[in-house]
Amino acid sequence: MILSSGKQQRLNRIFNPKDGRAVMVAADHGWMSDPTANVIYLKRILKQVVNGGADGVLMSFGTAQRIGNLMRGKDSPALLIRADWMNLPRLGGANVSNVLPVNKFKKIAASRAKDALHMGASGITIYYFIGYSDEFEAINIEQAAIFAKECRKVGLPLIIEPMAVGSMVTGVNIAETLIASARIAVEIGADALKIPYTEDVESFKKLVEQAQVPVLVLGGARSKEPRDALELVEEALRAGASGTVFGRNVTKAKDPEKMVRDLVDLVHNGKSIDEIFGKKEGFFRLAGVSANCVGCELCELACVAEHTGQFGKVHSFIQIDTKPITEKFPTHRVRVCTLCGLCVEACPEEALIINEKGRLQLFEDKCTLCGLCIEACPFDVMYPDENGLPLFCDLCGGDPQCVRWCKYDAIELRPYKPKKKGGKK
Numbered sequence: 001m002i003l004s005s006g007k008q009q010r011l012n013r014i015f016n017p018k019d020g021r022a023v024m025v026a027a028d029h030g031w032m033s034d035p036t037a038n039v040i041y042l043k044r045i046l047k048q049v050v051n052g053g054a055d056g057v058l059m060s061f062g063t064a065q066r067i068g069n070l071m072r073g074k075d076s077p078a079l080l081i082r083a084d085w086m087n088l089p090r091l092g093g094a095n096v097s098n099v100l101p102v103n104k105f106k107k108i109a110a111s112r113a114k115d116a117l118h119m120g121a122s123g124i125t126i127y128y129f130i131g132y133s134d135e136f137e138a139i140n141i142e143q144a145a146i147f148a149k150e151c152r153k154v155g156l157p158l159i160i161e162p163m164a165v166g167s168m169v170t171g172v173n174i175a176e177t178l179i180a181s182a183r184i185a186v187e188i189g190a191d192a193l194k195i196p197y198t199e200d201v202e203s204f205k206k207l208v209e210q211a212q213v214p215v216l217v218l219g220g221a222r223s224k225e226p227r228d229a230l231e232l233v234e235e236a237l238r239a240g241a242s243g244t245v246f247g248r249n250v251t252k253a254k255d256p257e258k259m260v261r262d263l264v265d266l267v268h269n270g271k272s273i274d275e276i277f278g279k280k281e282g283f284f285r286l287a288g289v290s291a292n293c294v295g296c297e298l299c300e301l302a303c304v305a306e307h308t309g310q311f312g313k314v315h316s317f318i319q320i321d322t323k324p325i326t327e328k329f330p331t332h333r334v335r336v337c338t339l340c341g342l343c344v345e346a347c348p349e350e351a352l353i354i355n356e357k358g359r360l361q362l363f364e365d366k367c368t369l370c371g372l373c374i375e376a377c378p379f380d381v382m383y384p385d386e387n388g389l390p391l392f393c394d395l396c397g398g399d400p401q402c403v404r405w406c407k408y409d410a411i412e413l414r415p416y417k418p419k420k421k422g423g424k425k
Helices: 005-014 042-052 061-071 113-118 134-154 174-188 201-211 226-238 256-267 273-277 298-308 342-346 372-376 401-405
Strands: 022-026 056-059 078-082 084-086 107-109 123-130 158-164 192-195 215-218 243-246 284-288 319-321 333-335 352-354 360-362 411-415
Touching (some): 005 123, 022 256, 042 056, 061 078, 123 174, 174 201, 201 226, 215 226, 256 273, 298 319, 401 411
Parallel strands (some): 056 078, 158 192
Antiparallel strands (some): 319 333
């Protein structure tokens, strides 16, 4: 892409010229949703963001007027202006979580490219919605085209944020819809993209390859654990992303400065997730939290894929009951290996132990294929293989995929203290 010298210089304020990557922080939530602590105390939070080493901060024009001075200085983050407004966070009619609920999706242009330039901004960001309706998409494209023309005229980078929402978007087609929206945004004139993750490396790699402009992955909804949020970024980087834009995962973090530093280490310094957080020490076991389970069964699929490379739920070491067992259990009961040790106690040959690493271990030369361990499992998550040897959860070598893939905290890792000799009481 051939850019004007002004655009290129401003893009170099956003994307580090040494690696072509960027860590952006979105702080533009205040005028589109109800004010929360990350809006009310934004000045204090942004001081931490600046200290953390963010490459840029996205905010509304009014906020930039008020506290944009934090972005001034040779080593300060680049300032980006959110140039349009939409009411999607408040959509839902009687939604009591919003002071001013709305019933119809609206989007308007709020600031112009020259306004952002006068504010000292290094770029503007606008939405492009696809999937709501043809008429609404047409309005979005028309607005985006006007912004693109203005940005070309004044030499200001345009970052478009494609969003796949509405009745035409489903779980089946959302990845392809995002890929298409990325291509369309570039055709309109985007110099870079700010876009949600497609949920897998291969499809996001396809999106990046088709875009042919820098792609920043969204941090998504706020994660309970910082590691979960950063793992999304790590996957996107493997797919070719040029960095990320984090909003609530930074501005609502317990320590915004550390969160930004961790992102910088991941995006710019090439550190891995384990290097940033360190590996969990001690011993752990699985625990099902049935009250949180929604019955998606993704954990079962992840388990089978990890151990067999196949797609399905046959011989998963996690079982989700979708019908009540008794009145005591909710509709979705989560059954996992809790290292209770009953299978170990049932083995007459001591062929099965809980070893010094806190994991079940089978001595095949001792196993007589009696199946007593399988019968003893109170959760029915042990199975015989084709030869009759017991198959069981091995905690995925220390990184249980069921825990990693569950978005509802229905499976947890809890501390466990292995027994010293064979796991017997």
